[in-house]
Amino acid sequence: METFKASGIYTKQAHVNIPEGLYEEEHGRKGFFGRVSQLYHENPPVNWSNIEGDLKPRNLPTLFDHPDAQDTTISTLENNDCVVSIGTFNKSFELFYRNADFDELYFIHEGLGRLETTYGHLNYKKGDYIIIPRGTTYQFFIDQKTKVLQVESASEFEEPSRGILGPNALYDQTAIETPTAALGSRKDLKEYTVVIKRLGKMTRVTYPFNPLDVKGWKGSVYPSKLSIYDICPVMSHRYHMPPSAHTTYVCNNFVICSFVERPLEDTKHGVLKVPFYHSNIDYDEVLFYHQGNFFSRDNIDAGAMTFHPQGIHHGPHPKAFNSVDNKTHTDEFAVMIDTRYPLKPTKWFSDNENKDYWKSWM
Structure with missing residues (x-):
C-alpha cells in the first residue's frame, strides 16, 4: 500500500488546475x-542555461536517406535488452534472413510490400507493426520504398494487461493479422541462401530449394501485424x-x-x-x-x-x-x-x- 503525503502548495488532482505561476x-x-x-x-x-557533460536530451534528425541506411538497418541506440535501428529498403531482399539473437519488431514508417516467412505471407503498409519471433526465416518484397524503425529484443514482444479495461480495449484481437500459410514465391534459383545472425555474427546457409517450404502451421508462436491506425487510445x-x-x-x-x-x-x-x-x-x-x-x-x-x-x-x-x-x-x-x-x-x-x-x- 502506498502512503501518500503532501506539503505546501499542491493540486487536488495531478495534472489538473496547476497553481498559477507554478x-x-x-x-x-x-x-x-x-x-x-x-x-x-x-x-x-x-x-x-547550460549543460556540461553527456547527460542531455539528444535528437537524431530524419536520416532515412542517409547512404549508410540504404537496403539495411543501422543501429542508433542499444543495451543488453534491445537494439533500436532505422533503415530504408529500396528493393526486395535477395537473400533470406533469420535472427537467432533477437525477436524483431519492424514499424513501417513509409512503404508498401509483402513479408514472406516460414509461416506464410503478410502484406504490409505504412503504420504497421510487424512482429517476427526469433528464429523465423523471412524475406521482404518491396513494392514501394520502405522506411522502417526496427527494434530487436532479447525477450518476446507481449501484449500489455488490460485490467479493468477489458479484452477489447486498445484494439480488438481481430485487428491482429497473422500469416496465411503459403510457400515462398521464388522458385527459379539454383541456390537459396539464408543469412543467420547469431552472437552478432553472420552465417550463410545455402539450400537447393526455397527454405520457405512450410505448407501449414499451428501453435502460439508466429509472426503478427498490427496497424498503429487501429489502436484506440485510452x-x-x-x-x-x-x-x-x-x-x-x-x-x-x-x-x-x-x-x-x-x-x-x-x-x-x-x-x-x-x-x-x-x-x-x-x-x-x-x-x-x-x-x-x-x-x-x-x-x-x-x-x-x-x-x-x-x-x-x-x-x-x-x-x-x-x-x-x-x-x-x-x-x-x-x-x-x-x-x-x-x-x-x-x-x-x-x-x-x-x-x-x-x-x-x-
Missing part, C-alpha cells in the same frame, strides 16, 4: 508504472493520461507505446494538455515521430528520433504552452520506447545527431 513535475519510479509524486516548481525544470477529458496508458508491447526491461490521434483534454476543467515535466529517474525514453503536427516539440519532423536519458528533466518546449489552449485534438502519431536500463548511443548516432537539441528549451 510548473508541475512528475517524479516517478519504474517509468510511468511505479510510485510517483508531483512537485510544483517556481520555474520550468527544463529552463537550463483517454479522459478531465485527466492527462500517462504514457503507460498507451502501452502496445511489453518486453523484459522495456516497453513500446503508441501515441495516436485523439481529442485533447477539456480546457474548462483546467487539465494539462501537453505532456507533464518528468525526470525519467528509472527509465530512458526514446520517441520516434511518425506523422502529424508534433505540437509539444519544436523543429521535429516526421522520421526524427529523440533520446531522453535517465536523470535529466524533459517535457514540452515553451511554444507548446503558448499554443495548446485553443487546440481540441492532436493528429500526431509516434512510437515510444522506454527502457529500464540505460541505452548507449552508437557512434553513428553520435556522428549524425543534432548536437544543439538540448538548447531548444532555453
Whole structure:
C-alpha cells in the first residue's frame, strides 16, 4: 500500500488546475508504472542555461536517406535488452534472413510490400507493426520504398494487461493479422541462401530449394501485424493520461507505446494538455515521430528520433504552452520506447545527431 503525503502548495488532482505561476513535475519510479509524486516548481525544470557533460536530451534528425541506411538497418541506440535501428529498403531482399539473437519488431514508417516467412505471407503498409519471433526465416518484397524503425529484443514482444479495461480495449484481437500459410514465391534459383545472425555474427546457409517450404502451421508462436491506425487510445477529458496508458508491447526491461490521434483534454476543467515535466529517474525514453503536427516539440519532423536519458528533466518546449489552449485534438502519431536500463548511443548516432537539441528549451 502506498502512503501518500503532501506539503505546501499542491493540486487536488495531478495534472489538473496547476497553481498559477507554478510548473508541475512528475517524479516517478519504474517509468510511468511505479510510485510517483508531483512537485510544483517556481520555474520550468527544463529552463537550463547550460549543460556540461553527456547527460542531455539528444535528437537524431530524419536520416532515412542517409547512404549508410540504404537496403539495411543501422543501429542508433542499444543495451543488453534491445537494439533500436532505422533503415530504408529500396528493393526486395535477395537473400533470406533469420535472427537467432533477437525477436524483431519492424514499424513501417513509409512503404508498401509483402513479408514472406516460414509461416506464410503478410502484406504490409505504412503504420504497421510487424512482429517476427526469433528464429523465423523471412524475406521482404518491396513494392514501394520502405522506411522502417526496427527494434530487436532479447525477450518476446507481449501484449500489455488490460485490467479493468477489458479484452477489447486498445484494439480488438481481430485487428491482429497473422500469416496465411503459403510457400515462398521464388522458385527459379539454383541456390537459396539464408543469412543467420547469431552472437552478432553472420552465417550463410545455402539450400537447393526455397527454405520457405512450410505448407501449414499451428501453435502460439508466429509472426503478427498490427496497424498503429487501429489502436484506440485510452483517454479522459478531465485527466492527462500517462504514457503507460498507451502501452502496445511489453518486453523484459522495456516497453513500446503508441501515441495516436485523439481529442485533447477539456480546457474548462483546467487539465494539462501537453505532456507533464518528468525526470525519467528509472527509465530512458526514446520517441520516434511518425506523422502529424508534433505540437509539444519544436523543429521535429516526421522520421526524427529523440533520446531522453535517465536523470535529466524533459517535457514540452515553451511554444507548446503558448499554443495548446485553443487546440481540441492532436493528429500526431509516434512510437515510444522506454527502457529500464540505460541505452548507449552508437557512434553513428553520435556522428549524425543534432548536437544543439538540448538548447531548444532555453
